[in-house]
């Protein structure tokens with residue numbers, strides 16, 4: 654029986670834009686997903702990216718769409734409690750699986766995940782988009798992703814940037830986009846959320862919640878995190894001018910369509 658978010662957890666998600674759900678996935682899921690992640694790193698998919706410069710310590714490894722290549726990741730999408738957790742947080746009757754994003758930082762990795770929020774990278778309009786950030790190793794607060802509390806309710810969309818190329822803008826345009834403020838310089842003006850986490854805990858966050866992460870400050874502990882993205886009833890495909898990320902193409906959707914097709918399957 655799935656442990657679904659409680660009413661106070663749902664309220665936290667909606668109010669703060671991020672909530673840590675303790676013990677949401679059992680050890681069996683974590684073990685299967687670790688194996689899938691290690692298999693993926695050995696034989697990555699076509700969208701793999703390495704964000705660590707040659708010769709620098711550690712490794713910031715990024716890949717996408719493990720659910721299409723690894724049975725455990727596919728089972729997580731269709732059989733784990735994830736889709737019901739997503740439905741409850743979003744307050745949605747139906748759930749469409751959008752994509753997944755693997756972010757591994759090996760011990761000693763210096764590269765930060767820059768501050769950003771996710772929806773400007775996506776060709777999707779709508780308020781019901783939730784990510785589940787699932788670490789497969791213990792992470793402490795300092796290495797965890799950090800979230801700007803309540804930023805999903807600012808009504809602002811910030812220009813997406815490449816993670817790797819030192820903050821170069823992605824070539825995607827939208828009249829809503831504005832430059833991202835220097836959040837580190839204005840830390841005293843915001844509240845930040847981050848958690849010490851054990852495998853099985855998951856952070857659920859809204860697609861407009863600003864977030865970023867340090868490198869892996871541990872010299873011995875891996876930081877394998879697998880993020881899955883889920884959309885609800887109000888999500889609609891919205892073509893953008895330029896490059897979206899991840900570059901998922903060939904789905905056949907037209908602007909205004911419900912986000913449901915073979916590439917983005919309905920799972921609830």
Ligand SMILES: O=C(O)CCC(=O)C(=O)O
Pocket residue numbers: 754756766771784786798864865866878880
């Ligand atoms: O794992 C990280 O470092 C960042 C995760 C992230 O940006 C995301 O899941 O959208």
